[in-house]
Amino acid sequence: MDLQNRKIAEIEAKDVIAWQNELMAYRDEKGKPYSADYLRTIHAQLTAIFNHAVFYNLNYSQ
Numbered sequence: 001m002d003l004q005n006r007k008i009a010e011i012e013a014k015d016v017i018a019w020q021n022e023l024m025a026y027r028d029e030k031g032k033p034y035s036a037d038y039l040r041t042i043h044a045q046l047t048a049i050f051n052h053a054v055f056y057n058l059n060y061s062q
Helices: 013-025 036-055
Strands: none
Touching (some): 013 036
């Protein structure tokens, strides 16, 4: 799931869930997944971005 080139207004809950599932399924060349701490950090950062957008009523549909 490539969220990088999408506007915030275009991102739906199903997109975020699919992206989170990709992160949880990831394994490096040694078969190791991302650590739970890393996944929590990514989740917290994404949550902060969306909360910021809602708090400031940002409209990125243009």
